[in-house]
Amino acid sequence: AQSVSQHNHHVILSEAASLELGCNYSYGGTVNLFWYVQYPGQHLQLLLKYFSGDPLVKGIKGFEAEFIKSKFSFNLRKPSVQWSDTAEYFCAVNAETGRRALTFGSGTRLQVQP
């Protein structure tokens, strides 16, 4: 079974600061990788996903993530955060074949101060 680890539980940044949220996974096979965002009181929204191809993936709202296979990592980045980026961020994986259920990391709460 796969597992996902998010190292940062709570991150506080000032506006315009750069962001990097760590995500590592463990699984013996090929995976699909996702980052979801959950704004306060709202449902999960997909930020970006990696299935195959270019390991540097660009998503919505200026976010990007890089899949480094050798490190089993899929870190999320944004060069300059905004107050509106305050939210909970979840990394998730599922197996490329077979069961499609996502396994989520514990989440990182990002707080951006104006």
Next chain:
Amino acid sequence: GAVVSQHPSRVICKSGTSVKIECRSLDFQATTMFWYRQFPKQSLMLMATSNEGSKATYEQGVEKDKFLINHASLTLSTLTVTSAHPEDSSFYICSATIYTGELFFGEGSRLTVL
């Protein structure tokens, strides 16, 4: 993108009663739907996988007699929390997968059991 709708978004019930939550894929057919549970400030935990026309597959530790899942059509899955107790209070989220493997999430249903 594909839309997944959950109803109700919030429900408050008395202890001992049963509550049904619906999950609908509005503009696509979902052969597989997943039900997750999210405790406050925690990640999403997979409860069960629901396949149209067959019995749901429950994760270890999830009581199938308490959390009844029915997937009667390609666009509707229901979760019934039977004889609800305060410890069942949680945020329940469904998701549906399309043929590409991508998952779409419903808005979630917040259950409060008094």
